[in-house]
Amino acid sequence: MDTITIALAKGRTADSTISLLEEAGIHFPDFSPKSRKLVFHNNDRSVKLIFVKAVDVPTYVEKGAADIGVAGKDNILESEADVYEILDLKIGKCHFAVAGKPETRLEGSQRLTIASKYPTVAMKHFQKKGIPAETIKLNGSVELAPLIGLADVIVDIVETGTTLRENGLEVIEEIESISTRLIVNKASFTTRSAAIHELINKLKSVMER
């Protein structure tokens, strides 16, 4: 039997994604949220689940190491991976925003320095606005950058707004909504069409409930 490989983001969206797959009738008996195991099979071994860093999911799918991926729209946009985005799983909801100190103005600046875990998204956004900008890539705690003068503003994920608020920052501009998406490798979409569509349809019917 042909096995479909799904790359799933470790981290905060993993448990909800597993629950969704279980609701769709795809069970992983060995899975436990605390486990350090990275590879799981479903009961009939038709689906293999691999756990990868959230940021790496689009790469695994683009390169064909996984047929399907479950990743945040943030990482899909940042990677610019050449994959099909098929389904919005409506989990991990948040949005991209430009944020900074309350007095910060974007317009009229000579050249903005933007700190972000998402430099490609940030640069594209400011290019579209016609505002000269340079990016500094950070890997976390991005909210620190405007506070200590490393950058004028940040482009980051905002969910509840707590992290911004507790650091005296504000949303200056919302960029776009983020949620977890199902992506598919372009070759697999053709060569494994039946198995992939079966899985997509199972997930769709759970989403419609």
Ligand SMILES: Nc1ncnc2c1ncn2[C@@H]1O[C@H](COP(=O)(O)OP(=O)(O)OP(=O)(O)O)[C@@H](O)[C@H]1O
């Ligand atoms: N505060 C948040 N609220 C809701 N969804 C979020 C939030 N932060 C991130 N996400 C979504 O969840 C996905 C996984 O986030 P998670 O924090 O687990 O991974 P990460 O940002 O790569 O962190 P780490 O570097 O610690 O592994 C992100 O790609 C994004 O789509």
Ligand SMILES: O=P(O)(O)OC[C@H]1O[C@H](OP(=O)(O)OP(=O)(O)O)[C@H](O)[C@@H]1O
């Ligand atoms: O609006 P909120 O609900 O406060 O959520 C937003 C925060 O969550 C994410 O950080 P994460 O927890 O992944 O930490 P890190 O990127 O700083 O490591 C994001 O980068 C923000 O800092």
